[in-house]
């Protein structure tokens with residue numbers, strides 16, 4: 001095994017050079033990580049030099065250094081946001097006590113589970129996206145895909161660091177298991193449902209990075225409040241990278257809409273078949289993709305009522321989104337929250353103890369944030385003079401987890417029977433025909449400055465480079 005030069009190969013601000021135990025653990029893990037990257041990371045990309053940003057420190061000059069690198073040689077770094085030695089726990093039963101620098105014994109199992117669940121999503125998304133490079137609509141988009149892939153790889157490192165540093169032998173075993181589970185695998189799948197779904201094409205990729213990376217934003221934000229200070233500081237830094245992933249999704253869908261609207265205007269038609277025949281993606285297909293990704297993503301927040309969620313909050317492990325900005329008592333005992341419940345086949349609102357409803361609280365925060373971006377997508381249609389609008393489906397639409405899994409709901413919020421569901425499903429969720437059509441548009445366009453016909457070019461390039469910059473050198 002080759003030795004690793006820690007200050008060079010693994011940029012870090014966690015004193016890796018002086019921590020022999022951590023060095024040994026990472027030294028054992030790193031070759032397996034690289035094997036994992038080779039096996040299930042971006043397909044056929046080994047020789048490419050990609051214009052990537054690399055974090056080499058957490059300060060404003062260091063967190064985004066740009067240059068052409070081979071992804072295999074990407075400097076996966078370990079960074080914690082700067083700490084505050086006097087930081088206090090600001091919610092739950094330990095409110096006002098000092099934040100923890102080590103894992104308290106009584107919270108060890110829960111913290112490990114939280115870190116493993118978050119960590120598992122990071123390599124999962126790389127696996128889900130591994131074939132997309134073969135059908136990139138442009139060199140610019142190819143680069144963005146790879147940027148997201150290496151950063152999800154770095155997020156895995158961030159969680160593995162916590163496991164190695166704070167969880168001893170159990171942590172090392174969990175770190176290995178993170179490389180063994182595989183997205184969509186029959187026998188050893190990733191932990192959460194949405195991370196076992198396929199990301200078969202670039203419309204799915206943009207929807208995934210818009211919605212599912214946004215789930216990441218909300219989960220990381222809740223963990224950034226944690227009483228376990230190393231987790232709070234690690235996730236805060238991960239959030240700085242997550243913003244770009246959501247930008248790729250939001251701008252990607254915007255550009256698809258822009259192109260579709262242009263074709264509709266040129267042909268003076270809203271007939272989906274004519275739009276398709278002209279090589280653009282019809283709005284109905286885009287809406288069905290949206291419905292699918294939105295509904296599987298809101299399932300990620302878990303059951304609407306959960307005693308685990310209450311325990312995680314009260315014990316200080318996981319806060320709410322923007323906990324520090326809220327003006328309540330940050331303990332939440334005796335408070336209630338409205339959740340939806342199915343009674344006699346109908347949805348009714350019900351007040352439940354807020355502590356048990358914290359998954360729902362986080363889901364509702366996510367929904368607000370998601371809707372805002374969908375409204376920005378609608379501006380694209382509005383500007384082009386197209387009357388159709390995209391909408392997010394009802395919260396109970398197509399749910400598999402929690403109380404709402406018990407009913408069938410139309411996107412506009414009507415409870416429907418099995419027969420109506422079966423009859424309308426093809427209008428509400430992507431069909432095999434939709435997937436086949438979108439797949440038929442996916443061809444590799446990678447000459448600098450050239451774009452596939454179903455997507456408009458971006459307004460500007462990456463890091464102030466021109467749109468036709470050579471973002472990927474194929475070697």
Ligand SMILES: [Fe+2]
Nearest residue numbers: 122152155216
């Ligand atoms: Fe991530």
Ligand SMILES: [Fe+2]
Nearest residue numbers: 213216242245
């Ligand atoms: Fe992400």
